[in-house]
Amino acid sequence: MILQLENSLRDALRRHLELHYAAAAGLEIVLETPPRAELGDFASPLCFELARVARRAPRVLAQEIQAALELPPGLDRLEIAGAGYLNFFLDRPALLRRLGFTAALFAQPPGADPLDALAAFPSAPPRPRYKAKVIVEHTNINPNKAAHIGHLRNAVLGDTLVRLLRRRGEQVEVQNYIDNTGVQVADVAAAFAHRGALGGDLPAPGQALESTRNARRGAFAAGELTPWPHFVPRRDSAPPRAACSFDYLCWDVYARISQRYQSDPDARPWRAAALHAIEAGEPPLAPEAHLIADAVVAAHLTTMARINVAYDVLPRESEILHLNFWARAFALLRQAGAIRLEASGKNAGCWVMERPGARIAAAGDASLEDVAAEASKVVVRSDGTVTYIGKDIAYQLWKFGLLGLELPCRRFRPDSAAPAVWMSAVEGEPDAPRFGHAAWVFNVIDSRQSDLQEIVIAGLRALGHEAAARQSRHFSYAMVALTPRCALELGYQLSPEDLARPHLEVSGRKGQGVKADDLLDRLIADSLAEVRQRHAGLGPEEQFALALPIAVGALRYFLLKFTRNTVIAFDFKDALSFEGETGPYVQYAAVRAGNILRKAAAEPGLAAELAAPFDRPAALDAFAADAGLWPLVRLAAGLEAQLEIALESLEPAHMAKYAFALAQNFNNFYHRFAVLGEPDAARRRLLLMLTALVRRQLAAVLALLGIETPRAM
RNA sequence: GGGCGCGUAGCUCAGUUGGACUAGAGCAUCGGCCUUCUAAGCCGAGGGUCGCAGGUUCGAAUCCUGCCGCGCCUACCA
Structure with missing residues (x-):
């Protein structure tokens, strides 16, 4: 809702500048949210920028713009603040109407959950940007042992990226590459x-x-x-x-x-x-x-299903090899001169590719040959076998439909309880979808592999696929490590140097690390203990049904709240927390909002009132002007704008932070206003509509994070 | 040696791409709030030379340069 208004305002500003300020050509129209609600709904510091190129005082420019700018519909006025800030105010009553504040809230058959009615409220239409298939590859766990917390970070980041893209209307295919021959x-x-x-x-x-x-x-x-x-x-x-x-x-x-x-x-x-x-x-x-x-x-898919992560297709490395994907890519690479057979040096007998942007450093004791060797990467070993780089170039080419080969697939374990997923096979089923052929590819891989990802992209470029190279994205993130304290807790022996480190890398070879299922089991046990205390009257099945989404919410939020390039130093104390900046905190706010609405729907008089549209313009205007309430409306209506920022920066943590801020604001509102106790009927109605808006947005943003909203907590 | 990333409160982290008198959260500590729509909550307090030093400009935690410290990568493993 807010996003559309923001875009139309940005367009209006751009047109105005083009028309009246020649110097402003190419100036970016920055719109931000003011620090305080009384400063407006959008703010732009563009006059400061304009002042530089136009060589005039920012405040004078701001006054000119204020006098001449025609505001798009939905905006009420423009004020100037500080040294030349442009502060825009929305037509707040109009926005409330667009958000459904005057519509009937619960017009539904008796017996239905009143919260289901919230789905009928208007939401912004999807606005896809890519307009072509997007592939997101994530998880990619070596299929030789149980998944650990590092794998969970990958899967949760990847899955959340998919959810964000799909919410924007993108057509997304989720791939989970299986290195079954490594x-x-x-x-x-x-x-x-x-x-x-x-x-x-x-x-x-x-x-x-x-x-x-x-x-x-x-x-x-x-x-x-x-x-x-x-x-x-x-x-x-x-x-x-x-x-x-x-x-x-x-x-x-x-x-x-x-x-x-x-x-x-x-x-x-x-x-x-x-x-x-x-x-x-x-x-x-x-x-x-x-x-x-x-x-x-199969075990990994089960683990991931526990935390609401699913896939469309599982391409296996064995098919990349046996279906001659690599052979084809090898021929293409040789043809293009992208790789060469090394005659001498330490890589003698290998096919190598130049590392992109490699510079020959003035090395101390290293021989010239060694330095040259470091600038190139082995694609085919001297024994004729292909390395990861070669296989990944072939795979990446296939994703873009540039290999000229299709990947046949069969249903994987169609008889199991798991959701349908396809797996590559030498002989596919005839009704298998046509996978690949994407225009954009996101590879969710940790930042330790950024070097290799760059080489793969350089490979595409060397083959002349400039667009594919440009539209290949390494969605990188830092590893999950253990704090020394956590490692000790797990019973690992640490050297004095290790004890002094900020964090320790987990080692699958040593059998070290926190298994994903163990962590989830602990979270479920903890949340179940809480649920039993709070809902002693419920049966064990119902208690378990409440505890599950809370445990998953805690885990997913914990992995999402860190920005991508922050190393997560894992600690049970933080990961097992249900208080403060956590998933359960956000879920709790949503549940509280839902409780108010359910209680309202259960009161016959109030329910009848809510089933009719609301027609008190004066009350609506007063509500819109209430400085104590507007910030929550503004924040709740800003979901799509926040989604855009999260996708623009490819930062799911941004969405997690938004979810927390919204929950925090609502909890504050919850304590300040007794919604059902409000004596003024018109105002009570509007407080209920605000509660409904927040509940809807909280559930929506939680769903974007892959977190369910429990019925009760 | 080179490449990438990081350094913000006791701890763990944000900081809307250079902006708004006072740099924000959570945890921890201390103090208050359950007869009310659930206290997994709310309110308040203390706690910061934004690693250091320069520079760019109306304006820097954010950009540039140089140091210091830490992590990762720099395999014919992936």
Whole structure:
């Protein structure tokens, strides 16, 4: 609502400047929200900027503009403040009408939840910017072990980006790339293959998978676990997650084989042999590796479903290789001269690509050859196998439809409770959608890989795909690390240097890190304990249904409130908090607003009043002029404008901050105004309409963050 | 060595792309508020040389330069 007015005001200002101030050409029209509501609804410091080029005093220019500017409809007046600020005031009663303040609130069949009626209120129409398919690639967890908090940050950021884009009306395809032929899967497959030498009582992978599955099914059938996707223990007799989760089992297997490589040089060839067997499709290791990877993928999808993250398609690396995506890309790269076969130096025998913008530094003791080698990246190893860079260039080309190949797909686990998702396959199903062919691509990958992402984009450029290179975005974010305190809490041994560090990187190889499902389980246990205290009268199922969205809300908000390039130093104390700047705080505000509305709808006299439109213009004007109430209206109506800022800066944290600010303002309102106790009927009606507006916007912004609004808290 | 990022209250972080007398939140600490639409809340207090030094300009936490400190990357791993 506000966004449309803001845009029309910006257009009016631009036209006015073009017409009257030749010097203003190319000047950006900056509109911001004034620090205090009495200063107006939009402010522009453009006269200061204009003063510089027009060589006249800002205040004089402001007065000229004030006298001559024709305000677009919906705006009431323009005031000058300070040294030359332009402060614009909305036609506030008109905005209230557009926001539905005079419409009937609850005209609906009896028995329905009155809050459902809020969906009928006007909201801004979608305004897509890209006007073409957008691919967002996220999650991308190596399918060899359970997901940890670092993976959660990726998935939550990616999923929220998708939600923001879709809300703006963009056509988005969500891809989750599965590296099922890489070193990490090979390591776990090798561990199973050498389980005799590894010691312990590890069964064959198929058997291990079957036994964890049976353990889970048995516990579920016995009523000890909640249904998919959470599988949370209902009783103390329920098996721990580690006993019935194949990805947990693999977590330990991976840690064991990694340690074995460290301590036993004789074990190291296992890895290369496994990689070779997987690539050649040799049984039994290759089919076992596929079994392991697909089972772990299924576990990851379940984990992500717990926090409302879903995908459209899962392209697997095995198809990138076997369907000759790489072979095609390799031919294209050679043809274009983008890669060359190195004849000498440390990369002799490799196909390499120049690092973009690489400069030969004046190196101290490094030889010239080494310095040159550092400026180039290996795309094909001397043994003829392709590196990540090569595969990713092929994948990126396919995303843009530039490879000339289609990716056949089959339904992944169509018989499971999970939502439908497609997975690449050598032979696809005929009714599979046509994936790829996007105009914009966002790769959600942590900032440690920004170097590689730049090289991939340089690869597109080297092939002459300038537009695709420009429209490839590395949506980067900093890693999740552990505070030393948290690492100690988890029982890890730390060196004195580690203890002094601000944060510690998690190491999957050492089996270190906080597993995603463990964290969620703790959050659910904590929120369930709260719910039991507050809603002792509810049955266990209902209590659980309330506790779930609160736990998920806490987790998603925690991961979203940090801006992307802030390293999250993970600490249980902060992550498990439900107070202050948290998801549950925002949910609580929404629930409180809903409670007022439900109570209003339950009072027969009031409900009848609310079912009719509101016709008291004088009361509406007085309400619009109330300086104590307007800031909340202004803030609540600004959702779309905030969405634009969040998308412009690709910063989901901006949306999280907005959600918190709105909740905070509403909580303040909640304490200052007794809505249902308001004696003046007309004013009570308007306070209720404001409550309805805020409830609607809070639920909407929470949904954008992938957080549900619980029915009660 | 080079590249990228960071340095703001005791702690964890925001800061609308250079703007508005007083740099904002949350946590922690201290003090108040439940007979009222749920206290997962509200109100208040203390706490800051925005790493340091220069520069650019009407105006700098924000831009430029140089230092200091920290993190990540700089593999024929991804």
